[in-house]
Amino acid sequence: MDSSPAAPKPTAKDIAAELRREITDGVREVGARLPAARQLAKDRGVQLMTVQSAYGQLRDEGLVLTQQGRGTFVRDPSVPLGTEPGSSPAYTALASELSSIHDALRLLGERLDRLEQVVGSETPPSQ
Incomplete structure (x- = not known):
């Protein structure tokens, strides 16, 4: 993205969409560390x-997980949501x-x- 003063600043939604594309396109692989938030904020203005x-x-x-003091990483989609350290509390509760x-x-x-076995074993009433 262009970070010149005249260019509009990206929103959180814009930044998330760009990173989401990179993750789903495989540009950022499982386990890859995303840029430090402070550095990315500075880079994007x-x-x-x-x-x-x-x-x-x-x-x-469920695309990334954050580990306190270590950073934000692309999560492995094969691991059940909410089971890794740094998972979203919402996903942990949901899991x-x-x-x-x-x-x-x-x-x-x-x-x-x-119940079906009990009902099935009863003899029907004779007519």
Whole structure:
């Protein structure tokens, strides 16, 4: 992006879209560290909060993870969301909730199987 004073400054959405394209196109590989937020803000001529917001968007989408003191990295899509250090708290909570729902559905399925066996073993009334 052009960072000249006359050029419009990119928004967090613009920066996130550019990084998202780079990630999905394979320009930034799994495990690759994204630029430090301060440096990217300086390079783009935007406030630090703008870059932090862009990184937050990508983290909420499950594309990157942030490790305190280390940086922001492209996450491995084969690893279940919410299980790595630095995962979005929203995805961590969602993964936990989905696990609970999965367990409840499994138990309900087992109960239904038992009920069907009981009902199926009863002899129908004679006419």
